[in-house]
Structures are given as structure tokens and as C-alpha cells.
Amino acid sequence: MKKDTKIVHAGRNKKYTGQAVNVPVYHASTILHDSVAQLNDSIKNISNNSMFYGRRGTPTHFAFRDAMVELEGGHGCLVYPCGLAAVNAALMTFLSSGDHLLMVDTTYGPTRNLCNRVLKRMGIETTYYDPLIGAGIKDLIQENTKVIFTESPGSVTMEIQDIPAISKVAHENDIMVMIDNTYGNLINFDPYAHGVDLSIQAATKYIVGHSDAMLGTITTTEKHWKRLYDHSYFMGYTAAPDDINLAMRGIRTIKQRIKQHEESGLKVAKWLKEQDCVDLVLHPAFEDCPGHEIWKRDFNGSNGLFSFTFNTGHDAAITALLDNLKLFRMGFSWGGFESLAMSFYNLKKERDLPLWNNYGPLVRLHVGLEDADDLIDDLAQGIEHYKKAL
Numbered sequence: 550m551k552k553d554t555k556i557v558h559a560g561r562n563k564k565y566t567g568q569a570v571n572v573p574v575y576h577a578s579t580i581l582h583d584s585v586a587q588l589n590d591s592i593k594n595i596s597n598n599s600m601f602y603g604r605r606g607t608p609t610h611f612a613f614r615d616a617m618v619e620l621e622g623g624h625g626c627l628v629y630p631c632g633l634a635a636v637n638a639a640l641m642t643f644l645s646s647g648d649h650l651l652m653v654d655t656t657y658g659p660t661r662n663l664c665n666r667v668l669k670r671m672g673i674e675t676t677y678y679d680p681l682i683g684a685g686i687k688d689l690i691q692e693n694t695k696v697i698f699t700e701s702p703g704s705v706t707m708e709i710q711d712i713p714a715i716s717k718v719a720h721e722n723d724i725m726v727m728i729d730n731t732y733g734n735l736i737n738f739d740p741y742a743h744g745v746d747l748s749i750q751a752a753t754k755y756i757v758g759h760s761d762a763m764l765g766t767i768t769t770t771e772k773h774w775k776r777l778y779d780h781s782y783f784m785g786y787t788a789a790p791d792d793i794n795l796a797m798r799g800i801r802t803i804k805q806r807i808k809q810h811e812e813s814g815l816k817v818a819k820w821l822k823e824q825d826c827v828d829l830v831l832h833p834a835f836e837d838c839p840g841h842e843i844w845k846r847d848f849n850g851s852n853g854l855f856s857f858t859f860n861t862g863h864d865a866a867i868t869a870l871l872d873n874l875k876l877f878r879m880g881f882s883w884g885g886f887e888s889l890a891m892s893f894y895n896l897k898k899e900r901d902l903p904l905w906n907n908y909g910p911l912v913r914l915h916v917g918l919e920d921a922d923d924l925i926d927d928l929a930q931g932i933e934h935y936k937k938a939l
């Protein structure tokens with residue numbers, strides 16, 4: 550079946566939906582067992598989507614987890630209270646004291662904090678690597694390297710990683726490859742076709758798609774499934790049924806939303822590229838985005854997220870821009886229906902490698918589902934304010 554068809558039907562097993570189109574939202578902690586025989590049966594089938602106790606999940610969870618496996622791949626899926634909790638769960642499940650982690654230098658900022666402030670304290674050592682390293686990652690592997698963590702495109706600066714090349718080297722050395730596939734959502738990048746062993750989604754972003762819930766997911770292969778399942782249960786990870794319901798609803802329209810985010814994103818990005826004051830437009834579909842050739846080979850398209858840099862500028866000029874934008878609002882996160890703009894990233898502090906020392910101020914945009922020409926008009930008037938403040 551084609552992706553569009555799978556998206557409509559994913560997770561809608563009759564054993565979860567009954568006669569309704571959608572899976573009911575179960576609000577449950579205690580699950581009642583009618584007899585000792587039934588209780589024993591539940592215990593026996595515990596990892597087989599049977600109801601046991603709220604923390605183990607209800608049909609609301611089981612259906613969404615099934616849908617994620619159908620659409621992203623892997624053998625099993627678990628849910629977490631937010632994307633960062635999923636990153637944390639993935640790393641803590643497969644790393645132990647004394648292990649070494651290879652982390653992409655352009656990872657999401659809070660993931661970096663987790664490595665430097667928590668994993669370090671647990672005796673797990675992190676080395677940051679260049680997102681464009683590809684098969685050269687081989688030279689950074691140590692005896693105790695257990696995980697290579699990827700995120701493509703890179704956070705804010707949008708470098709594309711050669712995931713197949715990294716996966717090949719990793720597997721030759723019995724190392725696990727993880728990806729933070731949030732940019733890839735369920736449409737733009739197919740992680741398991743490119744060799745990863747585990748994929749993380751901040752479902753908060755495009756999967757929920759409406760900026761009204763926080764949720765994380767991990768899918769992984771059969772080889773790693775039991776360890777992930779057990780660890781996540783021992784750590785008490787679960788997510789609220791209402792939030793899962795919003796994510797399940799988000800799935801049904803994700804293809805159409807991504808297509809529109811992509812089309813409008815490209816239109817806005819092309820307009821920006823023509824502006825004299827703009828230096829780089831860091832959009833994976835543009836040739837000057839680092840790793841663009843790999844993006845063309847491996848990705849199924851782009852979405853509404855990209856960055857650009859000005860030739861010159863200072864905080865006051867960027868402030869004038871952001872304060873005067875009317876449709877691009879200022880706020881963290883992305884992937885909802887609304888447009889966002891953000892700046893003041895401290896890339897020198899957020900990177901170990903000197904990748905981004907030589908550029909003017911950077912602005913990251915999330916192009917939402919507004920009319921693209923209205924968004925361009927908004928940027929045009931905002932940039933006038935930026936220029937006046939220079």
C-alpha cells in the first residue's frame with residue numbers, strides 16, 4: 550500500500566476501535582481483571598498490547614504505537630512525555646557507565662546539555678563529531694564506543710548527514726546508530742531504509758502538528774526492542790492519552806501539511822535568497838546547504854523549517870526585525886500550523902567544532918500554513934525595520 554493509504558488506516562485495528570472510526574481515549578490507571586486466570590493471562594501477554602496497568606498502556610497507546618511502526622518502521626514503538634524525554638530514554642537505555650558516545654556536533658541544544666550535564670555525571674563520555682564526517686567517523690571510534698547519535702539536518706544550521714555511510718561503519722564495529730528524526734517526521738526521511746537502529750521523534754512538532762501537545766516516540770528494531778521496552782517500563786515512562794489522541798489525529802493529515810509547509814517554505818526561502826542583505830539561506834533543497842547532495846539522494850522532500858543569515862548586523866537590528874514581524878511570531882518549538890521566527894542562537898557556545906564562526910546573524914524560520922505571499926510581505930516589512938536599525 551502507498552503511504553497515503555497507510556496514513557489513513559494506520560493503527561485503526563478493530564480490536565482498538567470497536568465500531569468507531571477512531572480509537573477511544575482511555576483514561577485509565579487501574580485495569581480490572583475478572584479472575585486470577587485473566588490476571589495471569591495479562592501478565593503472560595504483557596508486551597503484547599494487552600491491558601495490565603495504565604503505565605503499560607491502553608488501546609489508545611497501543612493503536613498509536615502500532616501506527617508509528619507502520620509509518621516509520623522498526624519492530625516496536627514506545628511513547629514518552631516529550632521529545633527530549635525520548636532522547637534521554639534512548640541514550641540511557643543503551644549506554645552504561647564507562648561507555649563512549651559519538652554525538653553529532655549540530656545536535657539539538659538540550660540533547661547537548663543532557664550529554665554534558667547528565668551523561669557525564671553517569672560516567673558516559675561524549676565526543677562531538679562534524680555533521681559532514683560521513684565514513685570518516687571510523688577514526689573517532691574507541692574500544693568503548695557503543696552509540697553513534699545522528700540528527701539530520703543539523704539543528705539550526707541544517708547540515709545533512711550521510712546516515713548510510715555512518716551506519717555502515719557503525720555496524721562493522723558493532724555500534725548502534727540512533728537518529729533524532731524530528732525534521733524527517735513521517736514523510737521527509739525514512740530512517741530504517743538508511744540503516745539506523747533506533748529513531749526518535751519529537752512528536753510535539755509535525756506529528757501533533759498543532760502546537761497543542763508534547764509527546765515523544767522511539768521506534769527500534771527487533772534486536773533492540775526488549776531492552777528498550779524493559780528500560781522504559783523500569784523508568785516509568787508513559788504519556789497522557791489525550792496527547793496521544795492529538796498525535797493520532799495529527800497523523801491523518803501529515804502528508805498534506807508537510808507538502809504545503811514544503812511548498813510555502815521553498816517560496817519564502819527563494820524570495821529571501823534574492824534579498825541583498827541576505828547571505829546564506831540554509832535550506833536543504835538549496836545547493837549551498839552543506840550536504841545538499843546527500844539530501845537529494847536520501848530525503849523525500851523538505852518542510853517549513855530552515856534558517857538564513859544576514860551579511861551583517863547586530864542584536865539591535867535583529868530585535869527590530871523580530872519585534873516588527875506580524876505573522877512570524879517568536880516562540881520555541883516548530884511544526885505547528887503557524888509561522889515562527891527565532892534568532893540569537895549562540896552557535897559558538899553550542900558547538901565544539903568551529904563550524905559557524907564566520908557568519909552574520911542567523912534567523913531560523915518555521916513557515917506555517919498561512920498564504921506564502923502574506924508571509925513574504927511580512928518578512929519584507931520586517932527586513933525594512935532591520936535595515937533602518939543597522
Ligand SMILES: *Cc1c(COP(=O)(O)O)cnc(C)c1O
Nearest residue numbers: 631632633657729731751753764
Ligand atoms: C523539539 C525537539 C526536541 C525535543 O522535543 P520536546 O517535545 O520539545 O521535548 C528534540 N529534538 C529535536 C530535533 C527537536 O526539534
